Amino acid sequence: MSALTDLIPAHRPSLAQSLFAGVVVPSLCAIGVGTLMQFGVGPVLGDYWTSVGVQVGIAVMLAVSLNIVNGFTGQFSIGHAGFFAIGAYIGAGVSYYGALLIWNDASAMAHGAPLVWNNSKSWLFGAGEWLMIGGAILGACVAAAFGYIVGLPSLRLRGDYLAIVTLGFGEIVRVLLQQTRPQVFDGAELREMSAGELVIPPLGGATGFSSIPKYANLWWVWLFVAVVVFFAYRVKVSSTGRALLSIREDEIAARAMGVNITKYKVRAFVLAAALAGIAGALYAHSGNVLQPRDAGFQRSFDCIIFVVLGGLGSISGAALAAVALSIMTEALRGPEPILENWIALLILTAVISIVAAILRAVGNRGWRITLLMAVTPLSILLLGLASKFFTDATGINLADYRMVVYALLLIVVMLVRPNGLFGLTEIWEYFGPERAKKPPTTPPTASQAAAAAPTEGSRP
Amino acid sequence: MSEFLLDVREIGISFGGLKACQQLTLQVPARGLHGLIGPNGAGKTTAFNLITGVYQTQTGSVSLDGVHVHHLAPHQIAKAGMSRTFQNIRLFGDLSVLDNVRLACHLRGTHTLIGTLFRTPMFVAQERAIRERALKMLDVFDLADLADEQARSLPYGNQRRLEICRALATEPKVLLLDEPAAGMNPSEKVALAATIRQIRDRFNLAILLIEHDMGLVMDICEHITVLDHGTPIAAGAPREVQNNPKVQEAYLGEPGAVL
Numbered sequence: 001m002s003a004l005t006d007l008i009p010a011h012r013p014s015l016a017q018s019l020f021a022g023v024v025v026p027s028l029c030a031i032g033v034g035t036l037m038q039f040g041v042g043p044v045l046g047d048y049w050t051s052v053g054v055q056v057g058i059a060v061m062l063a064v065s066l067n068i069v070n071g072f073t074g075q076f077s078i079g080h081a082g083f084f085a086i087g088a089y090i091g092a093g094v095s096y097y098g099a100l101l102i103w104n105d106a107s108a109m110a111h112g113a114p115l116v117w118n119n120s121k122s123w124l125f126g127a128g129e130w131l132m133i134g135g136a137i138l139g140a141c142v143a144a145a146f147g148y149i150v151g152l153p154s155l156r157l158r159g160d161y162l163a164i165v166t167l168g169f170g171e172i173v174r175v176l177l178q179q180t181r182p183q184v185f186d187g188a189e190l191r192e193m194s195a196g197e198l199v200i201p202p203l204g205g206a207t208g209f210s211s212i213p214k215y216a217n218l219w220w221v222w223l224f225v226a227v228v229v230f231f232a233y234r235v236k237v238s239s240t241g242r243a244l245l246s247i248r249e250d251e252i253a254a255r256a257m258g259v260n261i262t263k264y265k266v267r268a269f270v271l272a273a274a275l276a277g278i279a280g281a282l283y284a285h286s287g288n289v290l291q292p293r294d295a296g297f298q299r300s301f302d303c304i305i306f307v308v309l310g311g312l313g314s315i316s317g318a319a320l321a322a323v324a325l326s327i328m329t330e331a332l333r334g335p336e337p338i339l340e341n342w343i344a345l346l347i348l349t350a351v352i353s354i355v356a357a358i359l360r361a362v363g364n365r366g367w368r369i370t371l372l373m374a375v376t377p378l379s380i381l382l383l384g385l386a387s388k389f390f391t392d393a394t395g396i397n398l399a400d401y402r403m404v405v406y407a408l409l410l411i412v413v414m415l416v417r418p419n420g421l422f423g424l425t426e427i428w429e430y431f432g433p434e435r436a437k438k439p440p441t442t443p444p445t446a447s448q449a450a451a452a453a454p455t456e457g458s459r460p
Numbered sequence: 461m462s463e464f465l466l467d468v469r470e471i472g473i474s475f476g477g478l479k480a481c482q483q484l485t486l487q488v489p490a491r492g493l494h495g496l497i498g499p500n501g502a503g504k505t506t507a508f509n510l511i512t513g514v515y516q517t518q519t520g521s522v523s524l525d526g527v528h529v530h531h532l533a534p535h536q537i538a539k540a541g542m543s544r545t546f547q548n549i550r551l552f553g554d555l556s557v558l559d560n561v562r563l564a565c566h567l568r569g570t571h572t573l574i575g576t577l578f579r580t581p582m583f584v585a586q587e588r589a590i591r592e593r594a595l596k597m598l599d600v601f602d603l604a605d606l607a608d609e610q611a612r613s614l615p616y617g618n619q620r621r622l623e624i625c626r627a628l629a630t631e632p633k634v635l636l637l638d639e640p641a642a643g644m645n646p647s648e649k650v651a652l653a654a655t656i657r658q659i660r661d662r663f664n665l666a667i668l669l670i671e672h673d674m675g676l677v678m679d680i681c682e683h684i685t686v687l688d689h690g691t692p693i694a695a696g697a698p699r700e701v702q703n704n705p706k707v708q709e710a711y712l713g714e715p716g717a718v719l
């Protein structure tokens with residue numbers, strides 16, 4: 001049989017073909033997603049839910065990126081927020097101080113000509129937004145570099161060390177951010193600062209980093225969500241992805257098959273850090289004051305829940321968990337914002353139900369999941385109502401107890417489905433024509449299983 | 461350079477006080493089919509682990525096609541042309557049958573993150589070639605119809621065959637099989653014996669085989685090494701080994717017993 005290297009030349013596509021399929025189509029898709037969210041979904045949602053939509057997008061990016069490490073590779077990282085915060089502060093620094101130096105005015109919305117974000121009615125971008133993109137890329141690079149520095153030593157060691165090291169890393173980032181200088185609000189003052197003074201950058205310290213121009217609208221965030229999902233998916237279905245999955249399945253077998261496991265673990269870690277950095281940079285531009293605690297354990301834990309709940313290895317599963325839990329958190333605050341939008345909710349439910357009915361009629365397996373999605377918005381509404389009654393009756397605000405709810409959910413899922421709701425499977429893999437039932441495969445008989453059983457534990 | 465494709469000299473390891481494998485020497489020529497036998501706990505699997513780099517040998521050397529490999533990591537040894545199966549099947553259970561084999565094609569290519577993220581022509585060509593080759597390999601083992609099944613859902617016999625198929629997809633020069641017939645019924649064993657011979661001829665390999673089933677070993681191996689309590693006690697052609705009193709004693713506790 002011919003060797004692999006001999007087979008490769010015959011399969012080579014032209015540069016134009018691969019540029020089209022590899023770059024042009026996904027870029028157009030990403031722009032399409034952003035545009036749909038901004039002009040299709042945004043206006044229906046209204047201002048409050050639009051800002052929730054921005055946060056949901058960021059949560060999805062975090063979930064999908066962490067899934068590369070915790071899901072695909074099976075390494076347990078619990079410091080993802082550290083990379084997120086690095087991206088956030090670098091993105092904020094570039095855009096805020098860039099604007100201050102260039103335009104002497106950091107409320108650079110004014111400079112985001114010709115059209116800037118105002119109530120999701122406009123979307124074309126200007127110079128200030130390019131600064132945001134530059135900051136996001138730089139943030140991703142720096143986060144990736146940190147990923148490498150943290151990952152290389154700890155990924156050589158046993159699994160649990162990684163958890164400890166990443167936890168420590170997140171805390172270190174948080175404490176260092178607390179020690180930064182106060183934010184500078186004046187361009188002239190900034191110019192006069194000496195290089196020595198800038199060794200500790202003026203990132204606001206414990207007070208936080210504020211007044212960052214608010215460019216991150218639905219368009220930008222969901223465009224990047226699409227990019228991140230594309231990247232993660234491409235990794236998953238490539239040789240690199242199979243190498244990562246093989247590490248998660250069985251390190252000894254993976255090595256015997258020629259996988260350099262340290263190299264691939266580090267690669268997963270670096271990529272996840274970079275994508276978290278992008279998420280951070282967008283978060284910085286979403287109207288929040290950056291706080292050192294954005295690097296803390298709380299946010300890392302949120303990401304872990306998304307991944308573990310949605311499916312270790314399922315991109316769409318983790319994304320769905322991120323969306324559902326983020327919205328659920330809002331619903332716990334009370335049903336008013338949801339009730340405001342009840343018409344939209346009804347339309348959404350109706351549309352999805354009709355789709356489910358059609359799928360069922362044509363014999364597509366996906367109808368159950370579609371139906372589930374139709375029920376979700378309504379159940380979130382119910383949750384909101386229930387939460388309101390509870391708060392009225394007891395004076396306890398359930399939103400404060402979000403972590404308790406999360407933890408309970410997590411326990412249930414871990415007991416029922418240890419690999420998360422979707423495991424490795426992507427949601428769209430549930431769609432497709434109903435397959436004829438296959439005859440059940442014979443599991444190994446007791447004697448075969450006994451013969452195959454390792455004599456001592458997991459020794460090779 | 462030695463005339464042997466796989467040249468193992470006096471390797472050994474002890475775990476604490478337990479001398480799991482000592483002073484093991486064995487040589488397999490190109491296209492050779494050698495056996496490694498011994499009672500339970502004799503150290504056969506440990507020998508495989510030493511040869512493939514899972515454990516670092518404390519003495520001696522291993523060379524593959526004239527190159528020392530005993531100081532290399534397992535993935536480097538795999539790349540140098542050594543592949544193996546495991547006594548307790550180690551497939552990637554959550555992955556599909558096809559993906560198990562595609563993963564094994566991995567080490568003959570170059571995989572960059574940039575190529576993966578942007579799907580460069582080189583990346584695309586390589587992924588397609590890997591797919592083509594993996595499907596061909598599955599075809600050889602009559603597993604092509606099961607390509608999309610989860611590996612763990614396969615029946616036992618097919619899992620064993622898939623593991624051999626996966627090992628071969630790495631394009632090895634030497635193949636190490638650790639009890640491939642374990643748990644098989646007599647007719648499956650006959651089929652397996654034929655398969656092993658075919659593999660050797662078709663892929664031009666040297667094969668080193670651990671097996672408890674004496675009939676199978678005596679039938680297909682040209683040369684046999686016997687281990688007992690971690691030390692080699694005999695080596696030679698199947699007939700000689702079978703008639704060796706030390707071997708009979710190791711197996712049945714008395715010289716002169718018939719194997």
Ligand SMILES: Nc1ncnc2c1ncn2[C@@H]1O[C@H](COP(=O)(O)OP(=O)(O)OP(=O)(O)O)[C@@H](O)[C@H]1O
Nearest residue numbers: 455459475480498499500501502503504505506507
């Ligand atoms: N990693 C290890 N640590 C400690 N002891 C080990 C280790 N690996 C193997 N041993 C011991 O070394 C001895 C040889 O084990 P090995 O698995 O090589 O035997 P084997 O010949 O393959 O036996 P079997 O026919 O049962 O597969 C056994 O006593 C085993 O308990």
Ligand SMILES: [Mg+2]
Nearest residue numbers: 504505506547
């Ligand atoms: Mg063994």
